[in-house]
Amino acid sequence: MVLRIPPVTQEERTQLLHELSQKQNNSGLKPKERLAIPPQDMPQQDPAVRRSNVSEVAQGYTEEQARIEAMRCLQCRNAPCVQGCPVQINIRDFVGAIAKGEYGKALAIIKESSLLPAVCGRVCPQEVQCQEKCTVGLSLKDVSKAVSIGRLERFVADLDKNGAAAPAVAPTTGKKVAIIGSGPGGIVAAADARRAGHDVTVFEAFHKPGGVMVYGIPEFRLPKAIVRKELETLKKMGVQIITNFIVGRTRTVEQLMKEDGFDAVYIGVGAGLPSFMNIEGESLIGVYSANEYLTRANLMKAYDFGKGADTPIAVSKRVAVVGGGNVAMDSARTALRLGAEKVYLIYRRTEAEMPARVEEVHHAKEEGVEFHLLQNPKRILGDAGSNVTAIECLRYELGEPDASGRRRPVAIPGSEFQMEVDTVIIAIGNLSNPLIRQTTPGLEFNKYGNLVVDEQCRTSMPGVFAGGDIVLGAATVILAMGQGRIAAAAMNEYLAQKQVAGNR
Ligand SMILES: Cc1cc2nc3c(=O)[nH]c(=O)nc-3n(C[C@H](O)[C@H](O)[C@H](O)COP(=O)(O)OP(=O)(O)OC[C@H]3O[C@@H](n4cnc5c(N)ncnc54)[C@H](O)[C@@H]3O)c2cc1C
């Protein structure tokens, strides 16, 4: 594997770490000296090599890099980075522990607030969360020069090769909890409910648990072994995971509670219903939703079709991906890895408005994805056999800001042009899955189809809690995890009260 290690050599880094450590031990490092330490880039696979393999792109810090990076932290008294973290990880202290080489301590600090650091260190949009608030980035007037909190989180999480011992479980309460959906929110809710001594069962519609972390986010960004390790920990704790079980079809929420003896339920079914553009040609052969495309590639291993995998996927030469989020980047980069010669990313705003993580945009460009900004499809064209042959787009310009605060894209009349493609992937967003709504009369949903919950993630039905994308709309792993934790705390309290009432 070809590694591209940025500017400093290994020897230079060893020397730098030695000098910094000595200084730190003697007189301590002054803020000015910390600000002068060069930000440590992360080794990654060479773009030309990685576009034809599915191994992880970013390779993680070496120990020296991690400690040098951690020494850049000013240990601010008010730690503004913590305010930027959705689950308020004690960032200052865990980074400080890494600077001293106390990696076990650093991981323990993170785990107080986040159960999935190896996942979050890889996929959290740190540049608009903790790192955006970091004093180092603000002092250097460049958010990309903030302390690389996410990379440091990943570094300590990855050192924990065998996984922490399964957390202790309280004596059994005799209460049964059903977790519907095995995404990050469901995993955290299951762990926290089990720790409280409840009998926990996770029901998952797919044949493999893990939610979007398994069927959506590709291996080259989040190795599946990491998610498997977390699920193994759940099993070691005694959580039962039942796959191929669709709540709303196999059993309803009501049946789980009234007939199957579950005392409480967490709903974490995510936002898996793809949005389409409703333009001409969207039903042609070769048009995919990003969800379908990524599920075929990731979960069903369609790249091995005919060699062990039963699911096919288009063998494409020219692919158009529509959208500007993480899902669009993942689809475009997956298409390259599946052998496409040209991949066009079509987005109706500019790069500044793209919701994707900055690192993913950067990696997609490095790998050769062609960005077509301020453009949007008008129709998809096909041949007599209904196969996609081209996409017709309009050019756009930015107008006044819309409700999201981003400048509204405005089509330029008469600017139509066509691009020859054989595959189109629509990655413009997902809505919540309607099945639970259709089959659970007592639950309140908002006009977008999201479950309505209070600040403790309690739904309108007693004993039913919810979190993650089904509540927030398509959001992020860390927000889903945070809600899973809040919901589990409320659920544990609800069950404790139920127990007391039952004992009276
Ligand atoms: C391609 C892609 C890339 C992404 N990249 C990022 C990223 O880089 N960073 C980031 O923070 N976020 C990213 N996200 C968003 C993030 O993955 C989600 O916000 C997060 O996974 C939501 O977690 P969740 O707990 O709500 O459940 P989900 O991960 O959505 O999982 C829900 C699970 O419920 C199951 N389910 C659905 N209906 C039923 C039912 N009726 N019965 C039983 N089970 C059911 C589903 O099969 C699924 O396994 C990405 C999303 C996608 C699609």
Ligand code: SF4
């Ligand atoms: S804001 Fe930045 S420099 Fe300050 S404690 Fe947090 S990580 Fe360290």
